[in-house]
Amino acid sequence: MKQVILIVMVALVALVGCEKPPPPEPPAPPPPPPPTADELYRGVMQKIEPSIVPSAAMGPILAAALQAELSGLNAQVNGPQAKQKVASDLVERLKQARSTEQWELVLVLCDGLDVMEPGGSRTSNYRDQALAEKARPTVKVKGFFEQDGVTNVFMDVFVPTTGKTESVKRREGEEFLGLVLEKIVGDKKAIQLRYKATGATFTVPAP
Known part of the structure; x- marks a missing residue:
């Protein structure tokens, strides 16, 4: 009887020794790439587009919306390039608004660009002309x-x-x-x- 038990124990040890170890855990997937400058730019423009209208009340609203969006861009790898794209877009809109004599829209866009370029002088001539034209008899x-x-x-x-x-x-x-x-x-x-x-x-x- 002792021999039978011994044989069984030896067999169990052999079986345990033959078991394969569990496979290693699969590697974690790589993190997604950061948003591109174009993606960030489009996201910002989608948020601020409703504020770009020829109304005196919209200037401060556009400025506040841009301020909020720029805070988010500062944390992004491609944020600086996206900010440049947003600024270029607003400049083109500003030139178009002046060429079509939409003076209220010129002032709104000036408010937005002043947020993009604090202390800059890019908008001064546009703003002065718009204010003068609005006052023209x-x-x-x-x-x-x-x-x-x-x-x-x-x-x-x-x-x-x-x-x-x-x-x-x-x-x-x-x-x-x-x-x-x-x-x-x-x-x-x-x-x-x-x-x-x-x-x-x-x-x-x-x-």
Whole structure:
């Protein structure tokens, strides 16, 4: 009997010795790559796009949204490149807004770019021009009157800074409310004015 038990024990030891060790744990998958600059840029633009509209109230909102997004970009490997892409996008929009004379939008974009480039001077000329253009009087020609061989022009002039409309009479070369009546165009078909704040000239048709 003892021999049988001994044989069984030897067999069990042999079986245990033949068992294969468990396979090693598979290696952990590598971490995902960091977001690319393009991905980060698109994410920021998607967040701030609703704020890029021609409304005076949207300037501070765009600035706050950009400030929040830039904080997130600072923690990203490709954050600096993404910030540059966002800034370039806003600059292109700013140029387009000025070329189409969307002065409210120009001011909104200036607020955004001032967050991107604190202390920078890139927006100063754009902002100054937009503010001046928003203050430019609107002129409506009412008629003409000849006096001593000189033509007088009667106009209604709306002044945005005061919200009032004023009636004025001027001759060629005379100034009024920040404007200069440069000349009468054609056979009293229109008048040409110069806005002193910017030096820009524009034509107003006669009735």
